[in-house]
Amino acid sequence: MGVLDGKTALVTGGGRGIGRAVSERLARDGALVAVHYGNNEAAALETVAAIEAAGGRAFALRAELGVPGDAEALWAAYEAHPLSTPGVDVLVNNAGSATFADIEATDEEAYDRAHAVNAKAPFFIIKHGLARLRDGGRIINVTGTPDIALPAILATITAKGAVNALTVSLAAQLAPRGITVNSVGPGIVETDLNAALLADPAVRAHAASRSVFHRLGTTGEVAGAVAFLASPDSGWVTGQHLPVTGGLQLSLL
Template sequence: MGVLEGKTALVTGGSRGIGRAVSIRLARDGALVAVHYGHNAVAAKETVEAIRAAGGRAFAIRAELGVPGDAQALWAAYEAHPESTEEVDILVNNAGAAAFAGIEDTDEEAYDKAHALNAKAPFFIIKHGLARLRDGGRIVNVTGTPALALPAILATITAKGAVNALTVSLAAQLAPRGITVNSVGPGIIETDLNAGWLADPAARAHAASRSVFHRVGTAEEVADVVGFLASADSRWVTGQHLDATGGLQLALL
């Protein structure tokens, strides 16, 4: 029996990249996984089919995030699906996107867009999900690593930092219910979203050099960290940020 047998998980942005790996990992551990997607229905279907082919349970739900009313739409889509359960045990806020621009090139519209998806959406998804989240549950936020200087995606990393702060305060607030709240910061990860620039040998070599392991990370490696935080093994860990960058800060020393 898997460690998450009888549990239900909702993974935002669960159809591709890190989210897909997280969805597959949680399903492998026994959870029923709601795979959220925003636009790519084909990717969501493939993820669900991969989970089912491996003997797991999953279903896909669609809601565009980063727009007004997105959190309510997400939970409405979840509740409307015939395979959904009344309560959720694990909520993984993974959906996000990077806006590549420094402070000089970031206008208010771009800033607001980055925060709407990367900070506001997780905040309200949690807010509207608290009544559905079972006592003893888990919230895992996939964010960014606070110690890193990333001026090329400044608006995005600012938004991610807001969710790291949210993680700490929510951990204190939800502790009486036995709910843990933690965040995970991936490093440079091999995903389809990074495939374009990582195809350049020079860019890949530079990315690999940022880690003390001298390689690019995999989505599965991040998913394994999320899997730990979703399990009972992490019951004494809350309000923490887990660095999953492959020692990226260490390589900069």
């Protein structure tokens, strides 16, 4: 039996990269997983198929994030699916986008877009999901590493930092319902989204050197941290940010 048997999880951006690894891990732990996607239906359906082939249960749902009414559309799509359950036990806000620009190159449109996807969407997905989230449930926000300088994606990091702050305040508000709220900050993780960049041996070597293990992280390692926070074992952990970075910048060795 899995630790999440009988539970339902919703993972935004659940069809690719870290989101896919999280979806597959939660399904392996026994949860029925709603795999959200924005545009890449094929990837989401592939993730659902992989879960089902492994003996798990999952379904895909679409809602574009970063646009007006996105949270309501997501929950409407969830409720319209015949496999959905009346309540959700685990909500993983994983979907996001990166705006590559320093402060001088960031205009208001780019800033607003970064915050619409990375900060506003999780805020309102949670807001409109509170009535659906069961008492004793879990909210896990996949954000970033707030103590590392990343000026090249400044608007995105600002938005991710907002969700880290949201995590702490929500943990206090939702404690009476037994709902825990935590965030996870992945380090440099190898995914299909950055495969082209990491194909450059020099870039790959530099990225690997940032970890004390001198390698890149895997999506499965991030999913393992999310799975812990989704499990009954994490019931005494709330309002915390968990860096899953392989000791990023702990030393210069």
